[in-house]
Amino acid sequence: MRKFIKQMLQNHAFQKKTALVDNNYQYTYRDLLQKVNDYEKLLLNNGIEKKTVIIYGDFDINSVTMFLALLITGNVVTLMNNDNRENSELQKTIGANFIFDHVTENIIKLADNKLPSLTAKLFHQNESGIIFFTSGTTGKPKAILHSATKLLKKYEFSKKSYITLGFLLFDHIAGIDTLLYTLFAHGALVRITDRSPDNVYETLRENHVEVFPTSPSFLTMLIIRSLWNSSELPNFKIITFGSERMADETLKKTKIMLGTEVRAIQKYGITEMGSPIVKSKPNDPLWISIDRRTTDYKIENGVLFLKASTSMLGYIYPDRCEEFNGWFNTQDKVEVDGEWIKILGRTTDIINVGGQKVYPAEVESVLLEMDNINDVSVFSKDNPIMGKIVAAKINLEDDEPVNSLKKRIRKYCKSRLESFKIPAYIKITKEKQVSDRFKKVRK
Template structure:
């Protein structure tokens, strides 16, 4: 019922490829057959509409077809991936999961019941409406994860409008709003979903070459790693038409380098949140950080430099936190922005601003400069309390080759003096070996 329009559309492409997983192709017709299998499976295991069901897996034929079957049945889906394995028990409890389907790396599945009965008031409200649901957890990169409950029917509406068919890399995970958006966009337009064995630059470039991928939705952190790795030099990426980036602020130096290296590829900034869905966006041009966001079902406004959004597809609320919406339904993104007519430039989260003696420092601006330095692979900038200035700028950097901390600090200060105001130059620098991003390839500033 909820996906009849999509199933009918997919049936028109029955012989065409829908999904490439482990270098094996599943057609749209085969995907529909798998959805029928899962419908029978869920009947056998008495999974009822409104039941809270976790799907544990990645973009495999079993996982993708099960997701479609769960939506069609009207269940409340809680997708989880290996990236959140450490939080699995906590997430199952918060979402009050009643049944779990675990799909392993060989695409085999196991069904279990948890013995719970979901009684969260928001879940009850969704059940009364009779619509399918989706629970997404925030990444928790700056604090405790929150569980956003969506009415899935609202999220599906925008995919009914036909758009461009693309062969798409599924870089963003299945338990991420961007991953769900990528999957549904691709399937609803007859594209090809290209699954990855892993998400390092080598594997991604290999998949682009082998399967003639046209679109790569990813993060600025990954794109910086791609540049540093030089993996793009070892593979033919000529099929790639579009790279979209979001989830965090893009360093200007990274975007500039990408645009120079790939002038034939359109670079487009995206914007979305677990609480609201993905907005339509349009970058001023491939080399610009100015972007227009909004589209049908979204309203935006800027108050005191902060972006606020009202969305038809907004979540019903958090399962484990108070509602963040004001009385009129506006959501404070906490993203500081500059405005130029219809375009905005995202500067960074309000909570991440470093206040140095009354002067504002945005970490992304400093990181952009540090990433231009020779031998710097990655850089994360944060504020640290200081008794005189209120805070100081500190930087954690990863280096390609060993370098003495003293020599690097001196070289960094000389480099930054020509490019940054004095109060923005890191006072404290730490050279680290560990990765500074999470499984979603998003910088971790904690």
């Protein structure tokens, strides 16, 4: 790990190249190396080896370099945002020993927490690790331990050097994937703290960003805001999206917004399995092909299963660990065409209307084609007759009475969707339908 990261930072050809842009300040690869070396010394002097350390941070120079320094010195790193700061239960679960505060650069020692058996096993093999949290289906965060060696191996294939926006969050595997890909390809990562559509667009423009990894939900927000002007973004090349199924209609509108020079590429990642290397079908990026160099896959009953060299070691629960081996059920329903796979939606999102299956994304896509509808989320509602019915929450462009909207929706959907797929319950909302992680909120 030490050699792998140091080689990337020390590469002579890139010493003067910008690695990180934070608040208009540009840090070169040499700056990063220096800072990583300083932190490495600090950690060793304080005996912080084979420890679990939480970074409360973001894509700032301190967090990024401390992250790398902790991996180099054989520690387990946990990335957290400030929302989880006071959550001592999480700290206890993962057996955290220290907290690094990215603003003050202080390392704070925590009360002695018990070392989870999975982490102990990793330390025994002299390896460093990364812990991510996922919200899980119950809403309670689940701690996922990765071996850094396994997770980072694929970045030896990172070759394309771009200026990339660090839009996906620091405490999320997709955010770390953006960071590591960018650094190992010797590109530059641009930090952003205010993720409003207006500020995102400004940041893309001012920093001549070339790649923007984002989510379908955020793209919908950008489309509604209609800020995009290709002539202001002459360097812009690629938009990548993942983390949820994109509606065909959103993709169509995205392509119109971006123009013909920009490529839209779908990514696919699961916190438990890392992000496999995928290729998007050139003319239809909703179809992806998974690179078998790092990830094997199989499809059972239309559900995608993955087996990856980047898979987690297991889950850490408050009182036990669950080691993971073998095939992982992604719970993503897929359609297959030769080597190409299309994600239809999470099996957990599927609405069962009187025994018939409805994918929210399909219904959302049709509704988004309609006039005066800016955004929509489709979810299930209990119904005594059908068991479940399809419900839709809608953001309008201009005010419209709900009865008139309902009538329009039924007329429009009649020729497009089977009757059980047409939303029976319609609600107009002014709330944003996107979570803090820029995923669609379906409830």
